[in-house]
Amino acid sequence: MPPKKFRLGVLVSGRGTNLQSILDAIGKGEVPAEVGVIISNKETAPALERGRQHGVESIFLNPKDFASREAYDRELVTLLNARDIDLVCLAGYMKILTAGFIRAFAGKIINIHPSLLPAFPGLDVQQKALDHGVKFAGCTVHFVEEEVDTGPIVLQAVVPVQDGDTTETLSARILEQEHQIYPRAIQLIAENRLRIQGRRVLIQEPE
Ligand code: GAR
Secondary structure (H helix, E strand, O other): OOOOOEEEEEEEOOOOHHHHHHHHHHHOOOOOEEEEEEEEOOOOOHHHHHHHHOOOOEEEOOHHHOOOHHHHHHHHHHHHHHOOOOEEEEOOOOOOOOHHHHHHOOOOEEEEEOOOOOOOOOOOHHHHHHHHOOOEEEEEEEEOOOOOOOOOEEEEEEEEOOOOOOHHHHHHHHHHHHHHHHHHHHHHHHOOOEEEEOOEEEEOOOO
16 A cells, blocks of 8 residues: 555635645645645635645635634534644635644644744734835744744745835735745655754754
C-alpha cells in the first residue's frame, strides 16, 4: 500500500485565491500533500466552487445551524477528524476559532495574514499599513494560537510600498507573495522540516 498522504483541511470564507495556489502547487508536485476537505462558513464563497472543480469535497457549514460558536467549532473538529486531516490551513477564513478548536488541533493550524506580523493584526491591514506610512508591507504564514494573529511565524515575504500605491494595488502585490509563501510553508510542514524553539520556527534542510 502507498504511504498515507499528508492531508490538508482548508477553511475558507471568500474568493479562495490562496486555496487555489495550494491546489495548483500540489498539482505541480511542489507540495507533498492532498486537500482532504474544504469547509466554508459562507455559502456563496467562490472558494467552494474552486474546490469542487478540483474534485475536492467542499462543504458549507452554516453558522446559523448551531446554537453557539463552540458548537459550530465542535462540528468542524468532527468533520476534519472524520477525514483524517493532518493540518488545518486557514485561507481567508474570517471567523475567529474557539479555544476548543485550537486545542483540538494544537500545533496543527496555520494561517496566512496580509501584513508583516506582529505589525497590523486584525482586519483591513493593507489599508492600515498605508495609513501608517510604512515603507515595507508584506505577508506572514504563522501557526495559530488562541490569541488572534500571534502564533510562531513560519515564513514572511516583504513587499515594498510605492508612492502611488492604493489599497488595491498594494493588496494585489501582497497577494502575489501570499500565493508563493503559503504553499511553500505547507510543503515545509508536510516534509516535517520545521522545528519550533520558543517563538522561533527553524527550517531544516531536506534529508
Ligand atoms: C488574503 O489576503 C488573506 O491573507 C486574508 O484574506 C485574504 C483571502 O483571500 N486573510 C486575513 O486577513 C486573515 N486575517 P483569498 O480568499 O483569495 O485567499
